[in-house]
Amino acid sequence: MSARCLGTLAERIAFHSEAQSTGCVHWMGSLNNKGYGQIRFAGRLMLAHRAAYEAANGALTAAQQVLHRCDNPRCVNTEHLFLGTPALNSADKIAKGRHAHGERHGHAKLSTAQVLAIRASTEKQAVLAARFSVSQSAISRIRNARRRAGAEEFSR
Ligand SMILES: [Zn+2]
Numbered sequence: 001m002s003a004r005c006l007g008t009l010a011e012r013i014a015f016h017s018e019a020q021s022t023g024c025v026h027w028m029g030s031l032n033n034k035g036y037g038q039i040r041f042a043g044r045l046m047l048a049h050r051a052a053y054e055a056a057n058g059a060l061t062a063a064q065q066v067l068h069r070c071d072n073p074r075c076v077n078t079e080h081l082f083l084g085t086p087a088l089n090s091a092d093k094i095a096k097g098r099h100a101h102g103e104r105h106g107h108a109k110l111s112t113a114q115v116l117a118i119r120a121s122t123e124k125q126a127v128l129a130a131r132f133s134v135s136q137s138a139i140s141r142i143r144n145a146r147r148r149a150g151a152e153e154f155s156r
Helices: 009-015 048-057 086-101 112-120 125-132 136-155
Strands: 017-019 025-027 038-041 044-047 065-068 081-084
Touching: 009 017, 009 038, 009 048, 038 048, 044 048, 048 065, 048 081, 065 086, 081 086, 086 112, 086 136, 112 125, 112 136, 125 136
Parallel strands: none
Antiparallel strands: 017 025, 038 044, 065 081
């Protein structure tokens, strides 16, 4: 009822945000302790960037995460936002981590897509190791990392 008087979610977000010369659109309302904007809408406290994404693209599931290309937590410019999932985020971290640590065993570098494929697969380690030209222990590490990342993501 009162939500209608205050306008749509998109209008509320536009009203409380301000375009910056950097291209980011700053949320001018309250911020949480991590610097993300927060908005109360229809009795629900939402993250402002997540609300902006929902207003533009439709409702999200709890497992979907809205990430910033610009690394600016208070930015609500939907052009700077993209959708991630816990699986995609942790695969991305593993792919970047592998890159950062170098390939001590001379393995081919795995892309995020390959890490995801390994984690989605139920095939034997040996089969995957051969397909991706990495050791079986590399396959095992990727699968173990999935379990750890999963526990962290869902305990939040
Ligand atoms: Zn931005």
